[in-house]
Amino acid sequence: MIVGLLSMTAMVLTAPVAVAQPEVEANNAITAAWEATGGDGGALGPRQGEVYAVGDGFAQDFAGGKMFFTPDTGAHFMQGAILEKYESLGGPADSDLGFPTIDEGPGRAPGSRNSTFSASDNPVIFWTPDTGARVVRGPINAAWDQLGGSSGALGVPAEDERYQGSVVSQRFTGGELSYDTKTKTFTTVPPELAGQLQGLEVPDDPVAAINAARRAAGGTMGPLGAAEGPPYSIGADGLGQNFAGGKIFYSPDTGANVLTGQVLDKYESVGGPEGDLGFPVTGEVDGGITNSRMSTFAAEDKPVIFWTPDYGAVIVRGAMNAAWDKLDAAEGPLGAPMTDQTEKGDVVTQRFSGGVISWDRSANTFKTDPANLASELAGLEVPGQDAPASPGAQGADGDDGKGLQWSWWWLLAIVPALILIGLVAFAAMRTRRGRAPGHDGFEDGGVHDDGRYEDGRYEDGRYDDEDRIGAEENAAPAFGAGPGAPEPGVFGDDYDAALFGDRYAREGIGPLSSTTEQATSPEPVSSPWEAPPADDIDAAAEGEADIEQDEQPVAELDEEDPDDVDTAPTRVPTATEVERSALTDTGRHARIEPDEPEPAQPAFRLSLDSSGEAPEGYPIKADTKSGRYWVPGSTHYEEAQAEIWFTTEEFARANGFVRAD
8 A cells, every 4th residue: 555655646746737838828829820821831931939928918920920829819920011010000019909810811802901900999900002001990990891891982991090189080092981989970071971870889998998099199109108007997987097198087978088297287186087077078189379288077167277388287167267268268368377266255266367257156246357358257157156166276376476375385484484483582582581680781771761772672672673674574465566456446345355365464474575665665674584684793793792691690690699690701703603603693592602503594585686696505496476496507597587596406396396497
């Protein structure tokens, strides 16, 4: 028994293992098909190399053509012009034709040859000496076959398919076929042929629709480029597919449409096809003005995303889109949209390059700037009034500087400003707490009846001018102040609040540029981002001795003996040390010793003058209207108008700006 078991074990261990060997299967099938054509003496001639993997199958080269194989399609060959056409479109690996399903052979037309392929829309490559090799597929192939194919009234294909919007067309030697993918209807040349196509059903194939949209966009040579994975499901019946340069979205109601660049980025920032815009109804089309693109979406309030180089991608929807479209959209007096719509109560407002639209939802009335446009909107029906509102303007959507809209990067700007102001206040309070009576050298402590020291400073550390300057800084100009402002009464007294809200007045944020009154004032306007004027630096040298004396000895004062004060001599800082930190060595803050690390400077500064010169340490220009920034030496850097200066490109990008070139 032991000897028998050992023998059986040895037989099992030495028996060949049955494993799947696709290369072997492919080699056997291709060899058999090649031998059926006559082998070395047949149409393909001798082998040139071994079987190799390609796409989802295998291939082998021969002197007179190639053989392709998959388990589903079998082994089939092509040669000559049909093979060249197949490989020029990407072959089995990169085209959407699939693998050949028949050997190349004669067509019905005299002197013609053809080969069919495995893609779901039944493509064929058809060749004649006069017309060359042409691909016919999908609805056009179905209609061509219905009309008799190459032996029918249309003859043989004379050109490849071409796309214009939702319509695909192809010319034949005897006429032309067109199919509208939205209406699912055929038109023909000559027209009487269309009657023979009544009732012809074209299956709705999502993958074929995505492939067609990709071809319409230029295929692998277009903006989409190479595919990045197969199609994937979206929701109940939608599909999407990613490409190197964009995406295609499909639903049975909207078909397949291509989105790329900033239009795609904007779309996905609000949820993409599962957001409140719905699936795209069109791909990107000409917006009607130079260098513009737009795409429409399926939501009930008929939204569009409109892109221009100046303002980026902006959503226009509902009442805003209805009114804008009524006024000839971007080609009309309002021009291109600059920012997304904003809402305050029942009032919806959107700014365009040529004016403003404001709509009161409760009253269903429009106001415009210019005011004369409002009369054209009387009685306008607003679609999808209950549709969700689009988000407010952000990042690259920009503004025109008249009423700067809040955006997320302004929140980032406030944080360092508040920290800096807090440090200044803390240092001032610490100085006041440490100052003993008479410490300033004035009689009776140097304080007048009105609470000021002899140098004009109040006990809380501020000066007269600071009250006035703070009031000027916190004053928010009304919308439209300055040249070109709307005439009073055009929109009513509450128009500014309806348009921009009351954040400026409530939170004390002024505009980027100074008002006319500020520009003509002889007093400088202080800013937490700017270094103090030269007078403050001089004050640093005079006041630093007081601060150093305040810090440690004051904490050791004998409360019962006010005369017990450390009278040791105080070191006077050099001019270099005074210049070292304009924000800390002002005489009102604790001085940082030279061997301590310097504090980090703010990441950006607002442009508060019109000189156009970069502040020291802030070489990066940024513009809120376009959401772009420029680096020194780049194109248009010199002529670009900076509203914000950044220390580095990283800070500019972190605040939502994109590089202009």
